[in-house]
Amino acid sequence: MVRIIAFLAGLVFVAALVVAMLIPRQPAVENTAHHFHIEPAKMAFASDGPLGRFDRAQLQRGFQVYKEVCSACHSLRHVAFRDLTDLGFTGPEVKAIANQWAIEVPSVNPDTGEPATRKAIPADMFPSPYANEVAARAANNNALPPDLSLITKAREGHAEYVHSLLTGYREPPANLPAEARPGPGLHYNPVYANLNIAMPPPLVAEGQVSYADGTKPTVEQMSQDVAAFLIWTAEPKLENRKRTGVAVIIFLLFATTLAYFAYQNIWAEKKGKLRKG
Amino acid sequence: MSFPWAAHYAPKNAFTQWIDQRLPLPRLVYNAVGAGYPVPRNLNYFWNFGVLAGAALGLQIITGIVLAMHYAANGMVAFDSVEHIMRDVNSGWLLRYAHANGASFFFIVVYMHIGRGLFYGSYKAPREMVWLLGVVIFLLMMATAFMGYVLPWGQMSFWGAQVITGFFSAIPLVGEPIREWLLGGYAPDNAALNRFFSLHYLLPFVIAGVIILHIWALHIPGSNNPTGVDVKGPQDTVPFHPYYTAKDGFGLGVFLIAFSLFVFFMPNALGHPDNYIPANPLSTPAHIVPEWYFLPFYAILKSFTVNFLWIPAKLWGVMAMFGSILLLFVLPWLDTSPVRSSNYRPLYKWFFWVLVLDVLLLGYLGQAPAEEPYVRLSQLSAAYYFAHFLIILPIVSKIEKPKPLPMSISASVLHGEAQEAAPFGAGGEGVIAGDSTPPRAS
Numbered sequence: 001m002v003r004i005i006a007f008l009a010g011l012v013f014v015a016a017l018v019v020a021m022l023i024p025r026q027p028a029v030e031n032t033a034h035h036f037h038i039e040p041a042k043m044a045f046a047s048d049g050p051l052g053r054f055d056r057a058q059l060q061r062g063f064q065v066y067k068e069v070c071s072a073c074h075s076l077r078h079v080a081f082r083d084l085t086d087l088g089f090t091g092p093e094v095k096a097i098a099n100q101w102a103i104e105v106p107s108v109n110p111d112t113g114e115p116a117t118r119k120a121i122p123a124d125m126f127p128s129p130y131a132n133e134v135a136a137r138a139a140n141n142n143a144l145p146p147d148l149s150l151i152t153k154a155r156e157g158h159a160e161y162v163h164s165l166l167t168g169y170r171e172p173p174a175n176l177p178a179e180a181r182p183g184p185g186l187h188y189n190p191v192y193a194n195l196n197i198a199m200p201p202p203l204v205a206e207g208q209v210s211y212a213d214g215t216k217p218t219v220e221q222m223s224q225d226v227a228a229f230l231i232w233t234a235e236p237k238l239e240n241r242k243r244t245g246v247a248v249i250i251f252l253l254f255a256t257t258l259a260y261f262a263y264q265n266i267w268a269e270k271k272g273k274l275r276k277g
Numbered sequence: 278m279s280f281p282w283a284a285h286y287a288p289k290n291a292f293t294q295w296i297d298q299r300l301p302l303p304r305l306v307y308n309a310v311g312a313g314y315p316v317p318r319n320l321n322y323f324w325n326f327g328v329l330a331g332a333a334l335g336l337q338i339i340t341g342i343v344l345a346m347h348y349a350a351n352g353m354v355a356f357d358s359v360e361h362i363m364r365d366v367n368s369g370w371l372l373r374y375a376h377a378n379g380a381s382f383f384f385i386v387v388y389m390h391i392g393r394g395l396f397y398g399s400y401k402a403p404r405e406m407v408w409l410l411g412v413v414i415f416l417l418m419m420a421t422a423f424m425g426y427v428l429p430w431g432q433m434s435f436w437g438a439q440v441i442t443g444f445f446s447a448i449p450l451v452g453e454p455i456r457e458w459l460l461g462g463y464a465p466d467n468a469a470l471n472r473f474f475s476l477h478y479l480l481p482f483v484i485a486g487v488i489i490l491h492i493w494a495l496h497i498p499g500s501n502n503p504t505g506v507d508v509k510g511p512q513d514t515v516p517f518h519p520y521y522t523a524k525d526g527f528g529l530g531v532f533l534i535a536f537s538l539f540v541f542f543m544p545n546a547l548g549h550p551d552n553y554i555p556a557n558p559l560s561t562p563a564h565i566v567p568e569w570y571f572l573p574f575y576a577i578l579k580s581f582t583v584n585f586l587w588i589p590a591k592l593w594g595v596m597a598m599f600g601s602i603l604l605l606f607v608l609p610w611l612d613t614s615p616v617r618s619s620n621y622r623p624l625y626k627w628f629f630w631v632l633v634l635d636v637l638l639l640g641y642l643g644q645a646p647a648e649e650p651y652v653r654l655s656q657l658s659a660a661y662y663f664a665h666f667l668i669i670l671p672i673v674s675k676i677e678k679p680k681p682l683p684m685s686i687s688a689s690v691l692h693g694e695a696q697e698a699a700p701f702g703a704g705g706e707g708v709i710a711g712d713s714t715p716p717r718a719s
Contacts, residue, residue, distance in 0.1 A: 002610045003671050010667025013600070016585040016593055017660040021653050023583055028648065050542050078360045146554075149360070153545060154553035193563075234553075237363070237370040244371070245541025252537060256530030263523040270318060270515060 033180040036173070038190040040157035040164035045228050050246065053239055054232055056088045061211050062229025063087060065222050068209050069202050070148065071103070073140065075128035078149035079233050082122040086236055094122050103127045141185035143198030152227070153234045159227045164191045166223035169201040279308065280315045280499065282511040309496060315514035316521055317502035319690050323397075324500070324521075325528035326390035331488065332529060333383035338481050340376040341425075344369075348428065350474035352467040355430035356555045374544040380422050381547045382536050384570035387415065396629055398617030399501040405609040410491040412605045414484055419571070419602075421480040424473040426568060427465070431552030436565045438465040438473075447595040464558060504689050505617025506682055513686035564646065572643025573636050574598050577662065579647060580655040597659065604666050611666060614674035621680040624673050628665060635661045 046055035063084070066076070081098040085091065104117035105127045120127060128147075130136035136144050152159045168191035172181055176195075182188045186196040203219045211217050231238070286307040288294045297304055307313045347366050349358040362369035391411070394400050400408035423441060427434045442465065445456035461468025499508060508514055515521075539546065547569060551562050567575055581593035588596075612625075619626040639658045645651040683689035 002607050003613075006604065006607055006611055006667045007671060009600070009604075010663050012586075013597055013663040014660045014668070016581060016583070016597075017656045017663075019585055020581060020583045020590075021656045021660075025649055025652075078357070078364065083364070150553045154550050156550050158550075235363075235370075241370060241374075241541055241544070245537060248537050248541060249534065252530060252534045256527065256534060259523070259527040259530045263527045266519050266523045270520070 032177050033195055036176060036180065036190050036195055037193065038164070038168065040161040040191060043160045043163050043224070043227075045159055045224075045231060047228070047231055047238055050242060052242060055228065057213055058225050058228045059087045059232050060089075061213065061215060061222075062225035062227070062232075064211065065203075065209050065226040066148070066229055069222075070226065071126070071129065073129055073136075073145040073199075074148045075130075075145075076126035076149050076233060077128060077147050078125065079236075080123065080125050081120060083236055086232070091122075098122050098124065101127070103129055106131075141198055143185075145199070148230055148233065150234045152230045159231045161191070162230055163223050163227040165189060165197075166201075166203055166226070167220060168192070279313065280508065280511070280514065282514075283308075283315050284312045284516060286311075286313055309492070310522070311518045312516040314496065314517040315508070315511070316500050316517050317508055317513060317686050318515045318520075319502050319504065319686050320500065320521070320524075321503050322528065323389065323393040323503075325525060326386050326393060328525045329386045329528060329532050330383065330390055332532070333379060333386055334481065334484060334488070337376060337379045337383060338485075340372050340379060341478070341481070344372050344376055345478060348474075350428065350471050352430060352470050352556075355428065355470060359429045371540070374540045377548065378536065378539045378544060380425065381568070381570065382532070382539075383418065384422070386532070387418065388570075391415070392633070395632075396619045396626075397501055397503060398505055398612075398614075398619070400609045401612070401614075401617050402609070403498045404495065404501065406494040407491060408609060409606060410487055410494055412602070414487050414491060415605075416602065417480055417484045417487065421477060421484065422568065422570070424477040424480075426552075427470065427473050428477065429552060430470060430556045432554045432556055432560075432562050433549050433552040433565070435465055435556035435558065436562055437567055438469060440565055441567075442469070444595045444598075447589075447592040449592070501617065502686055503618060503620065504683050504686060505621065506684075506686055506689070509685045510687075564644075566644045569640065569644075572641075573639035574601060574643075576639040576643035576655045577601050577659045579643075580652070580659040582652065582656075597663070601659075601662060604663075608666065608670075612670045612674045614677060614679065616679040616682065621682055622677060623680065624677045625670075628669055628673060631661070632665050635665070 046052065046058060066074075081094055081101075084094045084097060089097065098120040101120045103120075105120045105124050107116050107118040108114070109116040128136075130139065133144060146154075152162055155161045157164070168189045169187060170190070172188040176188075180195055182196040186198055187200055188195060189197045189201075203222050206216075206218045208219075209217050209222060215221060235241075286297075286304045288297050288303070293303060296302070344362065347358065347362045347369065349355060359373065362373055364370075366372070394408065394411070423437070427438045442456055442460055445459060446452045448455065457463060459469075460466075461472060502508075549566065549568075566572070575598075578594040578598040581590050581597055584590050585593060614622060614625065616622050619629055635658050639655065639662065642651055642655040642658060645655075683692075
C-alpha cells in the first residue's frame with residue numbers, strides 16, 4: 001500500500017520535472033559587460049599560510065594610508081583605538097592617535113544636554129566620518145562607502161580583491177558597449193563586478209602619503225599596505241589562531257598515533273597474525 | 278536487549294555497590310557502552326560515524342552555551358555582538374569558528390552515517406525504529422542549523438531566512454498568515470531573530486533526547502554489521518569496551534585533526550563572504566545560497582520551474598524539497614529485499630553509487646546560477662533522486678538476484694578480513710598469509 005502510493009508520488013514528481021525539462025527556453029541574453037571583468041591579481045601577504053604572521057611595519061604603513069586617505073569616507077566601527085597596540089604602538093602613542101583623530105566622537109554637552117562631540121580616547125571605536133547613512137549618501141552621489149573593518153572577509157577575493165580594486169582604475173576600453181560605460185559620478189574599474197564603481201580612485205599619485213619608515217610610497221606599495229592593514233582589521237586574532245593551530249595539530253597527531261597503537265594492541269588477538277578466533 | 282553471553286556488571290568495592298543499589302547509573306553505562314554490550318566483531322570504520330555525530334553534538338552544545346553568554350539576539354546589535362566575541366572575548370574567535378565549522382562537520386559526519394545506513398541496509402527490520410528516529414534527528418538538525426545561521430544577522434542570514442520562511446507562503450490559502458505568525462512580522466526582523474535564538478538553544482537538547490531513544494532502539498536488536506548477517510553466537514561479537522571504545526578513540530582523533538585544520542587554518546572556507554556584511558533588507562545579494570549542507574535540497578527546490586497539474590511551480594518546489602527528506606521515513610517499506618548489505622546486492626549497489634553521484638551533483642547545482650545548462654541538469658538530477666527511492670528501489674528489491682551470504686559473521690571474518698565481503702562457498706575461503714589456524718566450526 002505504502003509502495004503503491006510512493007510509486008505514484010514518484011511518477012508525479014518525475015513527470016513534473018520531465019515537463020519542466022522539455023519546455024523550450026528563451027534564448028539567453030548575452031551579458032557582454034561580463035567579458036570586461038578582470039579577476040583580482042594573485043598577491044602574497046605576510047599573514048598568508050599556516051605559519052603566517054603580520055608584518056607590523058607594513059600594518060603601521062597601512063594604518064597611515066587608512067588615516068590619511070580612506071578615513072575621510074570609510075568608517076572602521078569594529079576596531080577600537082586601543083587595538084592599535086597590536087600594531088606596535090605604545091600606550092601613550094595610541095592615546096595621542098585617538099586624541100588627534102580628525103573626526104570627533106558623538107557625545108552630550110554636560111551643561112545643556114545637547115548633542116556635541118568630544119575628542120576620542122583609546123576605549124572608543126573609530127568614529128564614522130558621517131553622522132548617519134543619509135549624510136553619507138548625500139556626500140557621495142547617493143553611494144554608501146562601506147565600513148572597512150571586515151571588508152577583506154566580506155568580499156570573495158579577500159585582500160587580493162581589495163588590492164586589485166585600488167590599482168584597477170583605468171580608462172574604459174574603446175570597445176566597451178555604451179550601456180557599460182561609466183555614467184556621471186561613476187568610474188571605470190574592471191575589477192569591480194559591475195565594472196563601474198562610485199568611489200573615485202583613492203590612490204592616484206606616488207607620495208600621497210609620506211611613510212615615516214622611509215618606504216617609497218608608490219600607488220602599488222600604498223595599496224598593498226592598506227590591504228594588509230585591512231586583513232588585520234578583519235581578524236586581529238589571526239596570529240593567535242595560526243599559532244594555536246600548529247600546537248593543536250602537533251598534539252593531536254601525537255595523541256591520535258598513541259590512540260591508534262592502543263587500538264591495534266587491544267584488537268591484536270582478534271585480528272591478524274595473533275588471531276585466536 | 279543483551280545477548281545471553283554478555284558480561285554482567287558486578288561492582289567489587291563497597292562504594293560502587295552502594296551506588297548500584299540506589300541509582301544504577303554505572304550499570305546502565307556498563308550495559309550500554311561498556312563491557313556488558315556485545316557488538317559484531319567485523320564493524321568497519323563506517324561504524325565510527327555514529328559516535329562522531331554524538332561528539333559533534335557535544336562540541337556544538339558546549340561552544341554554543343559559552344557563545345550564548347556573549348551574544349545579543351537583538352537586530353540592532355546581533356552582528357556587532359558576534360564581532361565583539363571575535364575580537365574582545367577571551368578565545369571568542371575559537372568558540373565562534375569551532376561552532377560554525379562544528380555545524381559543517383556535524384553534517385559531514387551525519388551524511389556519512391546515513392550513507393552507511395543506506396549501503397548496509399541498517400534501516401531494515403528489526404531496526405526500522407532506529408532509522409525513523411534518525412530521520413527525525415536529521416530534520417531537527419536542519420532546523421537547528423538554519424536558525425543558527427540566522428543569528429549573526431548578516432546578509433545571508435537575513436536573506437536565507439527570507440527565502441526559507443517564504444516556503445510557508447506557498448501553502449494555498451493559509452500559507453501567508455502562517456508565515457507571518459511564525460515570523461512575528463511581515464519579514465524577518467527582531468521578532469524572528471529572538472524566537473530563532475530561543476529555539477536554536479532548545480532544539481539541540483531535543484536532539485539529545487531523540488538520540489537517547491535512537492541508541493536505546495538500536496540496543497534492542499544490537500548493531501548491524503558489514504555482512505548484514507545476524508549475530509549467532511559469542512564468537513561473532515566482542516564487548517563494546519575496550520574494543521570499540523579504543524577504535525572510536527582513534528576515530529575521534531582523526532576527526533579532530535580534520536576539524537582543527539578547518540578551524541585554525543581555513544575557518545571561512547565553508548562559509549559565504551556575504552555573511553560578513555550586516556543584514557540589509559533593502560539590498561538583495563546577487564546569489565542567495567544556503568550553507569553547503571543544504572545545497573542538494575536547494576537544487577531540488579529550484580528545479581521545479583513550471584506549473585503542473587494546477588499546482589504552481591513554487592508549491593511543487595516546496596513539496597518536493599520536503600518530500601525528498603520525508604520519503605526517507607518510508608524507505609524500510611520501499612526496499613523489501615531480505616538481504617541487508619549491498620555487498621551481496623550487486624544491482625542495488627550499482628544504483629546506490631549512482632545516487633551518491635546524483636546527490637553530489639545536486640549539491641554542486643544548488644549553488645550554480647539559475648541559467649542553462651544548470652537548470653536542465655538539476656531537473657534531471659532531481660528526477661533521478663525521486664525515481665531512485667520511489668520507483669527504482671521497490672523494483673530492484675523484487676527482481677534482484679543477491680549473492681549468497683556468509684554462514685555467519687565469524688565465518689566471514691575467519692575466511693579473511695580483507696575478504697569479509699567474500700561469500701562462504703563462492704571462492705572466499707582464502708587463507709591469510711602466515712595463518713595456519715584451521716577454520717573453526719561456526
